[in-house]
Amino acid sequence: MCQSYTAADYKNGQSVRWCPGCGDHAILNTLHKAMATLGVAPHRTAVISGIGCSSRLPYYMNTYGFHTIHGRAAAIATGFKIANPEMTVWQISGDGDGLAIGGNHFIHAVRRNIDINILLFNNKIYGLTKGQYSPTSPRGFVSKSSPYGTVEDPFIPAELAFGARGNFFGRSIDVELATSQEVLVAAARHKGTSVVEILQNCVIFNNGIHSEITDRANRAERTIHLRHGEKMLFGANNERGLVQDGFLLKAVTIGEDGYTMDDVLVHDAHTPSNFLHQQLAMMDGRELPLAIGVIRDVDAPTYTDTLEEQIAHVRSHKGHASLRDMILAGSTWEVK
Amino acid sequence: MSEKHLVKTLDKVVVRFSGDSGDGMQLAGNIFTNVSAALGCRVSTFPDYPAEIRAPQGSLSGVSGFQVCVGRDVHTPGDECDVLVAMNPAALKQNIRFLRRGGTVIVDIDSFREADLRKALFATDDAFAELGIDSNCVLQVPVTQMTRDALADTGLDNKSVLKCRNIFALGLVCWLFDRPLDEAIAHLGSKFARKPAIFEANRRVLQAGFDYGHNVHASVSTYRIESESTRPGVYTDINGNTATAWGLIMASEKSGLPLFLGSYPITPATDILHELAKRKDLGVKAVQMEDEIAGVCSAIGAAFAGNLAVTSTSGPGLALKSEGIGLAVMAELPLVVIDVQRGGPSTGLPTKTEQTDLMQALYGRNGESPLVVLAASTPTDCFDMAFEACRLAVEHMTPVILLTDAFIGNGASAWRVPEPDEYPAIRAPRVPDALRESGTWQPFCRDEATLARYWAVPGTEGLAHRIGGLEKDYNSGAISTDAANHEKMVETRREKIARVAADIPPLEVMCDTEADTLLVGWGGTCGHLHSAADELCAAGQPTAFAHFRYINPLPANTAEVLRRYKRVVVAELNSGMMADWLQCHFPDVDIRRINKVQGQPFLVGELVERMTAIAREA
Numbered sequence: 001m002c003q004s005y006t007a008a009d010y011k012n013g014q015s016v017r018w019c020p021g022c023g024d025h026a027i028l029n030t031l032h033k034a035m036a037t038l039g040v041a042p043h044r045t046a047v048i049s050g051i052g053c054s055s056r057l058p059y060y061m062n063t064y065g066f067h068t069i070h071g072r073a074a075a076i077a078t079g080f081k082i083a084n085p086e087m088t089v090w091q092i093s094g095d096g097d098g099l100a101i102g103g104n105h106f107i108h109a110v111r112r113n114i115d116i117n118i119l120l121f122n123n124k125i126y127g128l129t130k131g132q133y134s135p136t137s138p139r140g141f142v143s144k145s146s147p148y149g150t151v152e153d154p155f156i157p158a159e160l161a162f163g164a165r166g167n168f169f170g171r172s173i174d175v176e177l178a179t180s181q182e183v184l185v186a187a188a189r190h191k192g193t194s195v196v197e198i199l200q201n202c203v204i205f206n207n208g209i210h211s212e213i214t215d216r217a218n219r220a221e222r223t224i225h226l227r228h229g230e231k232m233l234f235g236a237n238n239e240r241g242l243v244q245d246g247f248l249l250k251a252v253t254i255g256e257d258g259y260t261m262d263d264v265l266v267h268d269a270h271t272p273s274n275f276l277h278q279q280l281a282m283m284d285g286r287e288l289p290l291a292i293g294v295i296r297d298v299d300a301p302t303y304t305d306t307l308e309e310q311i312a313h314v315r316s317h318k319g320h321a322s323l324r325d326m327i328l329a330g331s332t333w334e335v336k
Numbered sequence: 337m338s339e340k341h342l343v344k345t346l347d348k349v350v351v352r353f354s355g356d357s358g359d360g361m362q363l364a365g366n367i368f369t370n371v372s373a374a375l376g377c378r379v380s381t382f383p384d385y386p387a388e389i390r391a392p393q394g395s396l397s398g399v400s401g402f403q404v405c406v407g408r409d410v411h412t413p414g415d416e417c418d419v420l421v422a423m424n425p426a427a428l429k430q431n432i433r434f435l436r437r438g439g440t441v442i443v444d445i446d447s448f449r450e451a452d453l454r455k456a457l458f459a460t461d462d463a464f465a466e467l468g469i470d471s472n473c474v475l476q477v478p479v480t481q482m483t484r485d486a487l488a489d490t491g492l493d494n495k496s497v498l499k500c501r502n503i504f505a506l507g508l509v510c511w512l513f514d515r516p517l518d519e520a521i522a523h524l525g526s527k528f529a530r531k532p533a534i535f536e537a538n539r540r541v542l543q544a545g546f547d548y549g550h551n552v553h554a555s556v557s558t559y560r561i562e563s564e565s566t567r568p569g570v571y572t573d574i575n576g577n578t579a580t581a582w583g584l585i586m587a588s589e590k591s592g593l594p595l596f597l598g599s600y601p602i603t604p605a606t607d608i609l610h611e612l613a614k615r616k617d618l619g620v621k622a623v624q625m626e627d628e629i630a631g632v633c634s635a636i637g638a639a640f641a642g643n644l645a646v647t648s649t650s651g652p653g654l655a656l657k658s659e660g661i662g663l664a665v666m667a668e669l670p671l672v673v674i675d676v677q678r679g680g681p682s683t684g685l686p687t688k689t690e691q692t693d694l695m696q697a698l699y700g701r702n703g704e705s706p707l708v709v710l711a712a713s714t715p716t717d718c719f720d721m722a723f724e725a726c727r728l729a730v731e732h733m734t735p736v737i738l739l740t741d742a743f744i745g746n747g748a749s750a751w752r753v754p755e756p757d758e759y760p761a762i763r764a765p766r767v768p769d770a771l772r773e774s775g776t777w778q779p780f781c782r783d784e785a786t787l788a789r790y791w792a793v794p795g796t797e798g799l800a801h802r803i804g805g806l807e808k809d810y811n812s813g814a815i816s817t818d819a820a821n822h823e824k825m826v827e828t829r830r831e832k833i834a835r836v837a838a839d840i841p842p843l844e845v846m847c848d849t850e851a852d853t854l855l856v857g858w859g860g861t862c863g864h865l866h867s868a869a870d871e872l873c874a875a876g877q878p879t880a881f882a883h884f885r886y887i888n889p890l891p892a893n894t895a896e897v898l899r900r901y902k903r904v905v906v907a908e909l910n911s912g913m914m915a916d917w918l919q920c921h922f923p924d925v926d927i928r929r930i931n932k933v934q935g936q937p938f939l940v941g942e943l944v945e946r947m948t949a950i951a952r953e954a
Contacts, residue, residue: 043797046641051805058804059802062800064801065800066640066667067803068633068636069633069805072629072633075598075633075634075637076633076636077637078623078634078637079623079633079634079637079641081637082623082638083596083621083642084641084643084795086795087794104626104627105626105633108626108630307621310616311616311621314616315617315619319617319618320617323585323586324753324756326615327582328753332571333570334568334571335571335752336568
């Protein structure tokens with residue numbers, strides 16, 4: 001059976017309630033398109049979210065959907081996937097939902113390598129509660145709950161995902177539609193937990209938080225689109241590249257300071273070591289360009305597959321047909 | 337249920353210490369005896385020495401034992417022991433025949449290395465399997481290592497250190513049976529009066545053994561709750577937690593739904609997780625999650641996905657799960673929550689029993705969030721009530737909280753293995769074909785009789801839908817903040833639970849049903865209350881007895897039963913939660929209370945005494 005689907009098949013009739021100009025609209029549309037590219041039937045797809053602006057997304061899908069409670073989407077998606085491994089599962093979280101109240105579930109889902117796709121909409125602010133700083137807001141960030149600036153350092157989602165031994169990390173920007181679609185498709189095709197960070201703009205409470213990097217004028221210089229097997233090039237005319245500098249990375253202009261195209265690194269998303277992946281993911285658009293695209297995509301045993309294999313193995317060696325058979329195989333006596 | 341259960345408790349506990357003849361088992365046994373005697377117990381002992389003074393170490397012929405029976409009405413050292421302490425494999429092999437069914441074995445696992453096993457003529461590396469001992473009944477304690485660690489800075493030589501192992505075991509046994517250490521220390525003091533360094537070492541090790549028991553929440557049940565019924569059939573020994581796990585499996589078989597457990601370890605509920613983790617041989621998925629919240633949330637995910645979903649915990653864990661359970665109420669998903677109650681509040685008394693989570697189960701969520709609350713009455717009833725919890729959850733599309741407790745969870749009983757057709761099929765309310773074909777199905781379409789919404793399982797074509805924790809429209813299931821609709825939904829969820837009353841058995845009255853006084857209980861106190869009612873009747877004080885296993889909703893005939901009696905005495909291991917629950921439903925009933933909140937079960941004697949006092953004041 002090879003039915004094909006269009007983006008419209010994943011959309012439902014609900015009117016979308018996000019603010020005009022919110023980055024979520026673009027992400028929703030790209031998700032519909034990515035799902036059509038993947039071709040998994042809507043009824044074989046589940047979208048599970050927590051609480052927050054982004055977490056309303058399941059209501060706009062024509063798939064199975066569950067809008068749950070704050071922070072717990074990863075745990076609920078974990079149970080869902082283990083219980084019904086045939087389903088393709090997407091988890092939608094924001095930076096507050098996924099990394100503050102849900103931080104524990106996030107790292108453990110990644111560590112277990114549950115085969116789900118976690119979309120982390122990062123706008124570095126709490127939108128639904130009207131503008132408090134989030135765990136990804138930069139130090140000194142002024143918000144309603146930090147009127148004098150925060151006195152704490154933020155999480156960098158990639159660093160957290162790697163710390164939890166993640167095997168798939170991709171990143172995109174809400175306005176980079178093609179990149180988002182490419183990363184979402186790769187995330188779904190990856191077996192295991194895929195973490196996709198999407199830099200998303202909240203027009204109301206944190207407008208322009210990513211604009212230093214994402215504005216059209218800057219984007220070519222301040223971002224680099226990584227593709228497996230391709231040279232790490234960026235700039236308006238791909239005139240710049242990343243080279244190795246000791247244990248670190250360095251941005252150079254090809255043809256200057258003695259650097260040639262041969263010096264430019266080739267991206268290997270599939271290498272098991274996450275050393276270089278982490279360095280790439282930590283680039284922040286200042287000294288080094290912010291990386292978008294699939295940064296890490298490494299095969300590893302998934303919880304769900306291993307569990308099914310273990311059950312099959314146990315059952316084939318000492319399985320019982322029923323509870324009664326299992327009990328009768330143990331120590332019993334008879335009363336007549 | 338009408339069959340009578342006897343709690344066999346209190347009278348006596350038999351402990352057998354065994355080890356190499358050089359291990360000092362006689363000393364440990366003697367001190368335990370003296371400590372118990374000092375607490376007012378009657379004691380009877382039976383030292384069991386080997387013929388050789390010093391047979392080869394670790395050999396079968398060198399095993400020395402000391403059996404002591406302590407309790408109220410003790411005339412013999414007991415035929416079988418409740419707890420067997422075995423310091424090495426030879427001791428285990430020689431003494432296992434003295435252990436009663438379901439008794440507890442404590443071993444020094446440091447002395448179960450390959451060489452030790454060979455000396456005791458074991459053929460395999462698994463001494464427990466070879467002797468047919470259920471590993472659930474074995475406390476594997478690193479006695480040697482912990483004794484060494486406790487004495488690391490004393491400068492004592494290795495031989496003297498090893499001689500203290502017996503006292504570590506004694507400390508652990510003192511923990512298990514609530515024996516304060518002062519008396520034992522006094523005995524060690526007189527024994528080692530001339531050797532202050534040895535006395536100090538033994539004192540330390542005694543404390544270390546006691547603390548170890550405390551730290552690992554070690555517990556043994558000194559109770560058996562036996563049915564008097566001797567229906568023919570195949571029997572096995574079972575404790576309440578295993579019975580709970582098996583009841584869930586039975587429900588999975590009878591519903592055709594795969595069983596999913598999301599859980600997090602917590603005393604005294606962890607054995608349910610252990611048992612279900614073993615049951616991969618029956619296809620069970622038992623997942624140890626990262627915390628209690630993830631335990632319930634993974635179960636909610638599994639319920640949405642179409643499994644029979646369960647989470648198991650104890651009081652503090654239930655508190656953490658509250659928000660998740662509220663989501664299951666709102667999303668109207670079947671979810672079974674098992675709370676093996678322990679002493680509270682907060683961390684409280686983790687290994688002790690109480691009935692203090694009743695109000696938490698009934699009310700412990702934000703908003704109006706009614707659900708079904710059940711309570712198991714005996715270890716074997718845990719099987720039936722776990723099955724019932726699943727049946728009601730699935731057929732009525734609601735979360736169900738099943739309350740058991742440390743007493744019946746750890747308590748053991750003989751149990752007749754049910755015949756294959758003894759339990760009914762459980763039927764999930766699937767979306768009716770007519771609704772589906774007409775295209776009028778919505779996620780919150782309900783069965784008219786039960787008000788259960790139909791369960792559309794993800795993966796089914798044509799039934800894709802979205803649910804969540806937001807209030808939804810009664811008809812379409814879409815998000816709604818409409819005022820009148822919200823009230824209608826609150827009322828619908830309440831009425832759905834109320835209608836469960838039509839699907840549960842009536843409250844039964846036992847003992848002298850014609851009496852003026854009705855003794856009422858719920859949950860794990862059944863055995864004690866029933867025995868007390870019998871004693872009262874036998875002593876010429878007519879007493880009727882009714883025991884609740886269904887608490888929300890109450891059985892349909894509850895009002896009629898309670899109003900038949902001049903006075904109703906509610907006895908429970910809390911400050912009056914069930915009495916309050918009944919009084920708020922039936923303000924006209926004269927409800928008296930017997931309460932105990934000591935982390936201990938009732939004693940039949942104290943119940944009789946307090947019932948007599950209430951009869952006098954009436």
